[in-house]
């Protein structure tokens with residue numbers, strides 16, 4: 001029964017999706033499992049009537065691969081289960097935020113224990129200090145750490161901090177790197193030349209990107225003395241997976257030092273994913289500011305920036321660069337993040353690296369036996385998929401690969417019960433849930449899917 005506000009006629013309680021079916025499906029009105037809505041399609045139609053495009057993050061809408069998204073009811077380990085009850089081996093893992101597998105017991109019990117003590121206070125709490133210390137211990141360039149709510153907030157705060165600390169305006173970004181939905185970093189780029197001040201999306205005025213210079217990845221650009229910061233994905237994981245060319249990161253470090261600019265590593269994906277010290281440890285290059293997200297929240301919303309004491313103390317309340325957030329350092333996100341980092345030993349990373357290599361090998365085998373020309377680069381625990389004869393080194397090259405083939409394999413894999421990201425330029429993620437049995441199933445399904453993709 002839905003209670004209504006008599007004066008306004010509006011519902012004041014959350015209704016069941018279907019009052020006849022929900023109670024018998026074991027649903028409550030607020031913890032909706034989707035069980036009362038018959039199909040992914042019905043659910044998507046209903047969502048689309050209230051959420052633009054039916055999704056809260058654009059890529060989830062399947063626009064670049066065609067079709068309609070599955071609606072996830074729940075996940076366990078390496079699997080997700082949609083509202084129709086179909087199980088998929090999940091290679092998305094929340095775009096890298098989930099590393100231990102879905103509903104990992106150490107995370108769910110940390111969350112349960114934390115939730116009963118309250119979910120947000122607007123005051124300092126013990127776990128935010130512990131998470132900041134845990135990050136500092138593992139990533140020595142981060143003498144000070146500020147927690148926030150998303151990777152996007154981390155990159156936008158890092159840019160503001162760099163501008164405030166240097167007193168300069170200009171920033172340099174790399175074509176094909178992605179730093180979240182922040183205006184100054186949504187500049188257009190491409191075709192091998194430096195591009196200045198062209199918005200990459202409607203809604204971003206030219207003024208917002210007037211000081212953003214976009215240059216090709218894997219080439220050290222000229223860095224003028226008007227540059228506040230260079231922001232880079234140290235391993236590019238949003239144009240497929242592209243490793244930094246030998247000397248690229250070292251070259252950026254030297255060029256930034258020469259120009260007095262700050263070097264920002266966006267480790268929102270690579271941080272705690274390719275190793276405890278992230279890409280900066282793997283390549284032994286120390287940035288001035290590091291952006292984190294994803295893994296450090298154990299699957300809950302989080303972001304963070306870290307850097308030297310001198311740079312970070314430019315942030316308010318010590319310095320003049322403003323940062324604040326109602327939910328920053330959230331008690332649940334920090335509980336989940338601490339539980340995740342606590343599990344991520346060197347052995348776990350070795351294991352994840354081995355699984356990433358197995359994933360690449362089984363994809364390679366399946367494609368080559370189906371006659372599909374493809375490359376599956378592995379960087380640490382990250383796997384990329386490119387359909388073409390060469391492994392790209394930048395976004396112009398990545399865009400020359402066969403997106404249609406990706407879309408065909410994507411749908412063939414989905415039909416076999418394997419979920420890849422619905423876009424050709426995302427990484428494939430494995431986690432602790434992808435054990436030997438899952439990898440064996442993955443190999444069999446991938447073989448069938450690759451053959452099906454050639455017939456599609």
Ligand SMILES: Cc1ncc(COP(=O)(O)O)c(C=O)c1O
Nearest residue numbers: 150151152178179180268269293
């Ligand atoms: C490298 C990188 N930086 C920043 C972001 C933005 O993070 P969030 O989605 O948490 O805002 C992403 C998101 O995928 C990312 O891949």
